[in-house]
Amino acid sequence: MEMANYIISIFKTNMPVIFSWGFNSPIALENGLRFSVNGFKHKGNVAVRYNEGLDLFDIEILTFENEVIEAIDGVYFDQLIEIIDNRVELAENYDQAVKDYYNSSNDITTV
Numbered sequence: 822m823e824m825a826n827y828i829i830s831i832f833k834t835n836m837p838v839i840f841s842w843g844f845n846s847p848i849a850l851e852n853g854l855r856f857s858v859n860g861f862k863h864k865g866n867v868a869v870r871y872n873e874g875l876d877l878f879d880i881e882i883l884t885f886e887n888e889v890i891e892a893i894d895g896v897y898f899d900q901l902i903e904i905i906d907n908r909v910e911l912a913e914n915y916d917q918a919v920k921d922y923y924n925s926s927n928d929i930t931t932v
Contacts, residue, residue, distance in 0.1 A: 822849045824849075824852050824854070825847070825849035825853065828853065828869050828878075828901070829847065829854065832844070832901075832902065834902070835902050835919075838902055838906055839902070841860070841861075842858040842859070842906070842909045842910055843850060843857075843858050843859030843860060843864075844856055844857075844858060845847045845857050845858075845859070849877075852870050852873070853868060853870030853871055853878075855867070855868040855883075855887075857885070860909035860910040861909075861910050861911075862880075862908065862909055862910055862911065863890075863908055863910075864881040864883060864885075865883050865885050865890070866884070867883065867905060867908075867909065868880070868883060868887075869879065869883040869905075871897070873923070875895060877895045877897060878896045878898065878901060879888065879892065879894045879896065880893040880894075880896055880901070880905060881893075882908050883913070893908075
């Protein structure tokens, strides 16, 4: 539980980015944290675990069924948000992709 709280404290340093992931349902793991995301690029789960031997973190990008899509090992604490953001939210030409998505899905119909 202590490590899960530590990871959340790291995330709290950049809440707008964390909110952009649709961060929800955090669950404490042995030596880590798993949570769900509803990002622009990935919808599923993410697990972050502290690797005590290396004094670094390991990240797993997971399906909603917790099947590993990608594993990223040896991440420094100050890289956690950026690396997860690149897998969950940021797409190529992100700003334009978001504008296109919201412009096409939020068309207003006049009566």
